[in-house]
Amino acid sequence: MRSGRGVARQLATGLPTIVAAVGGVVVGSLMLRAFGIDPASAYRSMFDGAFGDTDALIDTTLKTVPLLLIGTGICIAFRSGAINIGGEGQMILGGLSGVAVALLLPSTPRPLLVVLVLLGGALGGGAWGAIAGALKARYSVNEILSTIMLNIVALQVMNYLLRGPWLDAAQANGLSRVPQTERLSPNADLPVLFGGGRVDAGVIIAVAMAIVAYLLLWRTNLGFRLRAVGSSPRAARTAGIRVERGIVVGMFLSGALAGLAGAIAVFGSASHRMLTDGSAAGFTGAAGYNGIVAALFGALNPLWTIVSSTLFGALLVGANKLQRTLQVSSSLVVALNGLLVVFVVSSERLRRWTRRRLDDRPGAGSTVPASSPHGAAARGAVGAERTQPARPVPSVGAP
Amino acid sequence: MSEFFTSAVIVATVASGIRLAVPFLLASLGEMVGQRSGVLNLGVEGVMLLGAFAGYFTVLQTGNVWLGLAVGVALGTVMGVLTAVMSVTFLADQGISGIGVYLFGLGLSDLLYQRWVGTPTTIRSFSPIHVPGLSDLPYVGEALFSHNPVVYAALLLVPGALYALNHTTWGANVRATGEHPEAVDSLGVSVAAVRYSAVIIGGAMAGAAGAYLAIDLGIFQQNFTNGQGFIAVALVYFGAWRPIGVLLGSLLYGMVAATVIQLNTLGIIPSSASDLAAMTPALITVLALVFVARRFSEPTALTRPFQRGA
Numbered sequence: 001m002r003s004g005r006g007v008a009r010q011l012a013t014g015l016p017t018i019v020a021a022v023g024g025v026v027v028g029s030l031m032l033r034a035f036g037i038d039p040a041s042a043y044r045s046m047f048d049g050a051f052g053d054t055d056a057l058i059d060t061t062l063k064t065v066p067l068l069l070i071g072t073g074i075c076i077a078f079r080s081g082a083i084n085i086g087g088e089g090q091m092i093l094g095g096l097s098g099v100a101v102a103l104l105l106p107s108t109p110r111p112l113l114v115v116l117v118l119l120g121g122a123l124g125g126g127a128w129g130a131i132a133g134a135l136k137a138r139y140s141v142n143e144i145l146s147t148i149m150l151n152i153v154a155l156q157v158m159n160y161l162l163r164g165p166w167l168d169a170a171q172a173n174g175l176s177r178v179p180q181t182e183r184l185s186p187n188a189d190l191p192v193l194f195g196g197g198r199v200d201a202g203v204i205i206a207v208a209m210a211i212v213a214y215l216l217l218w219r220t221n222l223g224f225r226l227r228a229v230g231s232s233p234r235a236a237r238t239a240g241i242r243v244e245r246g247i248v249v250g251m252f253l254s255g256a257l258a259g260l261a262g263a264i265a266v267f268g269s270a271s272h273r274m275l276t277d278g279s280a281a282g283f284t285g286a287a288g289y290n291g292i293v294a295a296l297f298g299a300l301n302p303l304w305t306i307v308s309s310t311l312f313g314a315l316l317v318g319a320n321k322l323q324r325t326l327q328v329s330s331s332l333v334v335a336l337n338g339l340l341v342v343f344v345v346s347s348e349r350l351r352r353w354t355r356r357r358l359d360d361r362p363g364a365g366s367t368v369p370a371s372s373p374h375g376a377a378a379r380g381a382v383g384a385e386r387t388q389p390a391r392p393v394p395s396v397g398a399p
Numbered sequence: 400m401s402e403f404f405t406s407a408v409i410v411a412t413v414a415s416g417i418r419l420a421v422p423f424l425l426a427s428l429g430e431m432v433g434q435r436s437g438v439l440n441l442g443v444e445g446v447m448l449l450g451a452f453a454g455y456f457t458v459l460q461t462g463n464v465w466l467g468l469a470v471g472v473a474l475g476t477v478m479g480v481l482t483a484v485m486s487v488t489f490l491a492d493q494g495i496s497g498i499g500v501y502l503f504g505l506g507l508s509d510l511l512y513q514r515w516v517g518t519p520t521t522i523r524s525f526s527p528i529h530v531p532g533l534s535d536l537p538y539v540g541e542a543l544f545s546h547n548p549v550v551y552a553a554l555l556l557v558p559g560a561l562y563a564l565n566h567t568t569w570g571a572n573v574r575a576t577g578e579h580p581e582a583v584d585s586l587g588v589s590v591a592a593v594r595y596s597a598v599i600i601g602g603a604m605a606g607a608a609g610a611y612l613a614i615d616l617g618i619f620q621q622n623f624t625n626g627q628g629f630i631a632v633a634l635v636y637f638g639a640w641r642p643i644g645v646l647l648g649s650l651l652y653g654m655v656a657a658t659v660i661q662l663n664t665l666g667i668i669p670s671s672a673s674d675l676a677a678m679t680p681a682l683i684t685v686l687a688l689v690f691v692a693r694r695f696s697e698p699t700a701l702t703r704p705f706q707r708g709a
């Protein structure tokens with residue numbers, strides 16, 4: 001069905017991902033070498049840690065869930081023209097909102113309370129995202145900066161609540177005082193699937209959300225409008241689409257998915273509490289940032305993000321194994337993730353050039369012009385649209 | 400509350416506010432130059448972390464604080480070159496690539512710290528200079544004239560930046576590149592060269608800010624800068640892309656931070672609420688962004704990569 005050129009074009013779409021993956025492996029090997037560690041044995045140890053046995057597979061699955069939810073949200077936000085760096089804060093707000101629901105209505109019957117805490121989480125995260133969206137839409141406030149600041153605010157609110165009013169009574173009396181809530185109402189426990197009670201329904205929710213987000217973006221009217229806002233605000237406005245509303249909706253949906261990840265992290269966890277260690281990533285495990293990496297790796301397509309989140313979930317679990325066996329801090333993976341982001345966005349130019357070469361050949365089918373989602377999303381302010389003609393570049397990952 | 404309003408406490412708070420403003424000032428002034436040329440470098444936090452570790456580790460090894468600062472600046476310069484390659488040559492999306500640089504700096508600085516240092520060790524710090532006469536003045540002497548040389552150097556960079564941006568050919572090119580790169584290009588001036596110079600200066604100053612912070616406090620730890628680099632980027636907006644505005648913003652943040660610390664130490668803020676107090680700078684930033692976005696406009700070409708004929 002697909003012509004040779006179609007395959008070539010598909011490859012050109014995935015080019016930044018391939019360049020980044022190769023670059024990441026090369027730089028990672030150099031760094032390991034610099035520490036006097038054989039890269040091959042390090043990678044084997046990581047692979048083992050992530051996929052080696054049932055326990056490893058379960059760990060990888062559990063790490064993947066927040067990455068996939070947040071990554072899917074990032075796909076929606078970036079495609080709607082908003083660079084959402086606020087996954088951390090939105091996930092935290094989701095967890096806090098879910099906890100608030102469970103604390104307020106602890107005796108609600110089980111299936112209902114599960115639904116309520118998840119909805120509460122989604123709404124809390126969504127609201128946190130919508131604040132940044134509204135500030136961008138209404139006052140042209142750069143959403144990258146506002147979401148980063150809202151991350152800091154959310155973190156401090158969580159630290160305050162978990163160390164103060166919501167602190168577990170047992171911890172309050174003890175000496176260690178781990179910042180955590182009490183064991184929340186069992187009626188809010190997520191259903192357990194398999195893995196000796198460790199794998200909860202979160203994984204099903206996450207995959208379902210990715211599929212729903214894909215259908216939303218490419219099969220519904222709302223999705224079409226969101227993508228129109230993201231690829232060319234001016235054209236969207238001319239077509240009668242309300243650009244401001246699109247940005248707020250995109251940020252709300254993105255935040256809601258991160259909020260859902262937060263609620264799942266609380267009610268699907270083995271401890272059934274919200275807990276942190278007081279550090280910046282204590283509750284989220286930096287999923288708010290790693291989700292961005294996963295989404296970029298998945299070419300901002302929710303379906304590919306399922307694959308890429310699994311890869312990054314495995315990478316994180318593998319890094320823990322590496323830390324145990326070879327004493328290389330798991331910060332290595334944080335640094336590598338940063339490099340991957342840099343490689344992906346830096347090879348955009350290469351991708352555009354390749355696509356243009358393919359499209360310029362005689363007989364090449366025409367593609368729908370739309371500016372790159374990265375490029376379009378980069379306009380910090382809505383007001384910048386004046387100066388921005390859409391670049392004639394086929395959009396990434398669109399079917 | 401009355402414990403706070405004693406002259407000794409206020410003088411100490413002002414003095415520490417000025418000290419705490421210096422990393423913001425250094426990083427923001429550099430970032431401002433880059434933004435005036437049209438490049439938004441969001442990786443400041445990552446570069447600061449790397450500069451902080453480089454400065455800390457150098458002082459730990461050699462005991463020489465000036466060498467530590469220099470190594471921080473050198474590493475920042477290297478990161479500035481890499482940032483310029485990404486955003487000017489490879490036309491990378493500036494918002495997202497900055498997050499990549501942040502994660503890279505966050506991970507690498509901790510990785511090296513764990514590997515090469517491991518246990519928290521304090522290092523030598525800058526020593527204050529005694530200005531004969533001025534330092535001995537009551538109140539003012541302690542608040543304004545008992546700082547280390549870097550504080551004064553950073554303050555002198557404000558008129559320096561004003562002069563460079565507004566009274567030199569290079570500054571005119573930087574400003575024009577940020578507003579209308581096509582016009583600069585049509586005059587035969589290389590947009591890429593102008594942006595490279597501005598972004599590299601920004602990187603060097605972010606490295607200096609990180610190294611100064613680590614050496615001034617005498618410590619390093621994971622996520623040491625704790626969001627200060629992001630606030631430095633926001634301060635450029637806060638200061639409406641002007642050196643004086645950036646100076647005022649930095650001083651405000653330094654003073655707010657010093658006041659929160661002081662109120663905490665005196666027990667005026669209950670320790671349970673100290674987490675809430677810690678969010679003040681971030682909240683002020685959000686409000687400031689709203690205010691500035693309504694009153695001032697950013698450089699027209701900010702975040703727009705330039706490609707001739709595109």
